[in-house]
Amino acid sequence: MAGSPPRALVYGDVDLNLIDGSAIWVQGVTQALVAAGCAVTLVLKAPVRTDRLIAPLRELDGVTIRSPHAEQLLDGLTEASLTVPQAVAVLRSVDTDAHDLVVLRGRNLVVAVAKDGAFDGRLWAYLTDVPQAVPAMTPKHAEDLAAIAKASRYLLCQTEDLRCFLEGSVPAACGKSVLFPPVLPAENIHRDPERTRASGQPLKLVYTGKFAPRWNTLEMTELPALLSSRGVPAEVHMVGDKVHDDPRDASYKRRMRAALGEIGSPATGGVIWHGGKPRAEAMALAAAGDIGLSWRHLDLDSSLELSTKVLEFGQLGLPVILNRTPMHEQLLGADYPLFAASIDDVADAAALVASSPSVFELAASRTSAAAAQYTLEKAAGRLRDYLSRAVASSAPASADGPVKPLRVVIAGHDLKFFNRLIAYFNLQPGLEVRVDQWKALGEHDEAVSKELAEWADVVICEWCGPNAIWYSRHKRPGSRLLVHLHRFELYSHYPGKVRIGNVDQVICVSDHYTRLTREHTGWPAEKVVTVPNWIDVSQFDRVKLSGAEHHLGMISIESSRKRLDLGLDVLEELRRDDDRYMMYMKSRMPWELWWVWQNPAERDHYTSVLRRVQRSPLLQGAVVFDDAGPDVPAWLRRVGFVLSTSDDESFHVAPAEGMASRAVPVVRHWEGAETIYDKRWIRETPAEMAALISSLSDPSAWREAGQAAHEQVQAFELGRVCRIWHSLLTENLTPGALDAF
Numbered sequence: 001m002a003g004s005p006p007r008a009l010v011y012g013d014v015d016l017n018l019i020d021g022s023a024i025w026v027q028g029v030t031q032a033l034v035a036a037g038c039a040v041t042l043v044l045k046a047p048v049r050t051d052r053l054i055a056p057l058r059e060l061d062g063v064t065i066r067s068p069h070a071e072q073l074l075d076g077l078t079e080a081s082l083t084v085p086q087a088v089a090v091l092r093s094v095d096t097d098a099h100d101l102v103v104l105r106g107r108n109l110v111v112a113v114a115k116d117g118a119f120d121g122r123l124w125a126y127l128t129d130v131p132q133a134v135p136a137m138t139p140k141h142a143e144d145l146a147a148i149a150k151a152s153r154y155l156l157c158q159t160e161d162l163r164c165f166l167e168g169s170v171p172a173a174c175g176k177s178v179l180f181p182p183v184l185p186a187e188n189i190h191r192d193p194e195r196t197r198a199s200g201q202p203l204k205l206v207y208t209g210k211f212a213p214r215w216n217t218l219e220m221t222e223l224p225a226l227l228s229s230r231g232v233p234a235e236v237h238m239v240g241d242k243v244h245d246d247p248r249d250a251s252y253k254r255r256m257r258a259a260l261g262e263i264g265s266p267a268t269g270g271v272i273w274h275g276g277k278p279r280a281e282a283m284a285l286a287a288a289g290d291i292g293l294s295w296r297h298l299d300l301d302s303s304l305e306l307s308t309k310v311l312e313f314g315q316l317g318l319p320v321i322l323n324r325t326p327m328h329e330q331l332l333g334a335d336y337p338l339f340a341a342s343i344d345d346v347a348d349a350a351a352l353v354a355s356s357p358s359v360f361e362l363a364a365s366r367t368s369a370a371a372a373q374y375t376l377e378k379a380a381g382r383l384r385d386y387l388s389r390a391v392a393s394s395a396p397a398s399a400d401g402p403v404k405p406l407r408v409v410i411a412g413h414d415l416k417f418f419n420r421l422i423a424y425f426n427l428q429p430g431l432e433v434r435v436d437q438w439k440a441l442g443e444h445d446e447a448v449s450k451e452l453a454e455w456a457d458v459v460i461c462e463w464c465g466p467n468a469i470w471y472s473r474h475k476r477p478g479s480r481l482l483v484h485l486h487r488f489e490l491y492s493h494y495p496g497k498v499r500i501g502n503v504d505q506v507i508c509v510s511d512h513y514t515r516l517t518r519e520h521t522g523w524p525a526e527k528v529v530t531v532p533n534w535i536d537v538s539q540f541d542r543v544k545l546s547g548a549e550h551h552l553g554m555i556s557i558e559s560s561r562k563r564l565d566l567g568l569d570v571l572e573e574l575r576r577d578d579d580r581y582m583m584y585m586k587s588r589m590p591w592e593l594w595w596v597w598q599n600p601a602e603r604d605h606y607t608s609v610l611r612r613v614q615r616s617p618l619l620q621g622a623v624v625f626d627d628a629g630p631d632v633p634a635w636l637r638r639v640g641f642v643l644s645t646s647d648d649e650s651f652h653v654a655p656a657e658g659m660a661s662r663a664v665p666v667v668r669h670w671e672g673a674e675t676i677y678d679k680r681w682i683r684e685t686p687a688e689m690a691a692l693i694s695s696l697s698d699p700s701a702w703r704e705a706g707q708a709a710h711e712q713v714q715a716f717e718l719g720r721v722c723r724i725w726h727s728l729l730t731e732n733l734t735p736g737a738l739d740a741f
Contacts, residue, residue, distance in 0.1 A: 013106025224270030314367030512672025
């Protein structure tokens with residue numbers, strides 16, 4: 001018998017009686033969660049006055065709609081919408097059986113939920129109404145967003161630009177921010193591709209959504225007159241019933257409604273207002289038109305959000321008139337013919353479409369191709385991936401009754417390299433996981449460790465230090481002991497004190513260190529095996545920014561053994577022929593690390609290197625130092641080549657992170673590099689490294705190399721490494737065993 005589906009609780013701080021982008025989002029995310037295999041409980045903010053958005057959801061199997069007002073879930077509810085405190089109370093009452101995920105929209109609501117703490121770890125927060133520029137990110141905003149991030153399993157971001165901005169502003173958002181773009185409905189509604197306007201028939205422009213000043217909806221009602229002056233008869237069809245009050249213009253709502261006229265009748269000047277409609281009906285009305293309108297005030301050009309309406313029009317096969325912004329250029333191409341900055345630009349673009357079928361076809365093909373990336377099916381696939389990483393699988397029922405779980409202990413002082421593996425283990429049916437958190441490398445609560453050693457079926461010692469020594473001497477007969485050895489431990493005195501006879505396997509991060517460990521310790525070869533470091537490829541796989549093909553990157557250059565001087569040699573060699581090449585460094589500086597800066601040789605090295613950056617004609621203005629931080633995936637969007645110029649490494653994760661981002665790794669040969677990275681990326685000298693980069697100066701060659709690197713890094717992909725470790729819980733790795741994963 002299959003396990004039960006994940007249970008999702010959904011609430012948007014929006015009134016579903018009024019159709020706007022926020023309300024459409026609630027409908028879309030509910031449909032996508034159901035398509036992803038969830039059972040969804042949707043809680044309503046307001047009493048149901050129209051079921052235009054709710055009716056399609058009632059028809060879906062797996063959706064339960066809760067109306068706090070109709071059910072009197074809270075004392076004292078009136079016909080007014082739920083306040084934020086009321087919503088928090090209602091959600092807590094509905095969550096009696098602890099849903100697997102709680103999907104919420106609305107910053108004030110999510111801040112309150114984060115402070116309440118009831119949904120910590122299960123919260124999937126959708127953020128749009130947040131600061132979207134550095135000057136707007138006040139300390140209070142940053143504090144609130146940090147609280148949200150810490151309480152959340154995921155931060156759902158509509159666009160890559162928004163995700164990167166949040167990660168750069170709120171460190172706690174890194175690793176939790178994932179993409180959840182607009183969701184288009186699975187409606188088979190399209191503009192008839194054979195339809196043409198008869199001579200004298202009005203050109204039909206369509207707007208759907210809310211009516212608000214910055215959405216330029218009042219200005220749109222001027223278009224029939226402007227097009228008439230250009231010899232083009234036209235109508236503007238407007239769908240929606242949410243008219244904003246503007247505190248800066250008390251007359252706006254009256255003037256907007258006057259311009260709309262009566263529902264279903266042409267207003268003065270050829271404006272036809274259809275009122276609010278269910279989504280499918282609104283799309284059918286739009287499909288009967290010729291051009292979609294999504295032209296907005298210039299104030300919104302810096303928005304990091306993408307209009308769902310643009311995509312809906314594209315899904316229908318309509319061209320769209322909209323603002324020229326970097327996001328829209330990336331979506332539709334810089335040469336898209338219907339960008340507009342003013343009302344006259346809009347009229348000119350509409351007139352161009354009316355007179356040129358080729359322009360219509362080009363624009364419609366671009367919007368249709370863009371919309372194809374935002375289908376319900378794609379949204380469901382994205383959610384299934386997120387669910388697999390966040391929600392524990394339910395074990396199928398067994399005819400023989402409950403199966404005793406395998407009891408696993410992870411012991412160590414520093415678990416930063418193992419936290420994602422612990423999270424994976426916690427999601428697996430049949431495992432019970434506990435952590436023996438040591439206070440320091442050699443400091444722990446021995447009573448706790450003894451209890452856990454007696455309890456565990458498997459113990460994993462993260463680092464081969466005093467923890468491995470202690471557990472090798474207190475191993476319970478019949479249990480398994482695994483030791484994860486990194487780098488520093490190998491040349492310390494710790495391995496010599498480990499009772500290797502009680503250790504089932506020692507896991508190293510590369511074949512080179514596996515060989516060194518065998519040689520240095522004399523341990524049996526079959527006990528020392530290789531499992532690579534993990535890379536969360538999905539976090540790094542992001543669209544590159546313009547110019548990345550000429551940008552080199554180095555990460556963590558805070559000690560001289562990282563050989564920043566050789567990285568500068570590479571850059572100088574490239575800039576002799578092409579001054580477009582730049583170097584970006586993301587690292588702490590050596591003086592931030594006392595154990596580095598107290599060394600005179602280190603200080604001398606960096607004094608020389610930094611003086612060179614200042615004085616070399618080839619380097620001036622070409623080297624950028626960025627702060628260290630967890631936002632490496634966002635930072636790598638600007639980087640096309642990641643350099644590794646170190647004297648020695650055990651693994652060096654930076655090139656692998658670059659590969660995950662589709663940057664090309666360029667590795668100066670350090671001992672063992674060839675056991676981790678393809679020889680295609682390895683060179684002996686800075687001059688040879690520069691030559692490799694120069695050979696990829698053609699953008700298509702660079703992209704092809706980046707794709708090849710991306711395919712190779714799948715060997716280090718987090719899910720694969722987790723599955724390997726899962727297998728180690730019950731059996732030893734044997735030669736060739738990794739090929740099965």
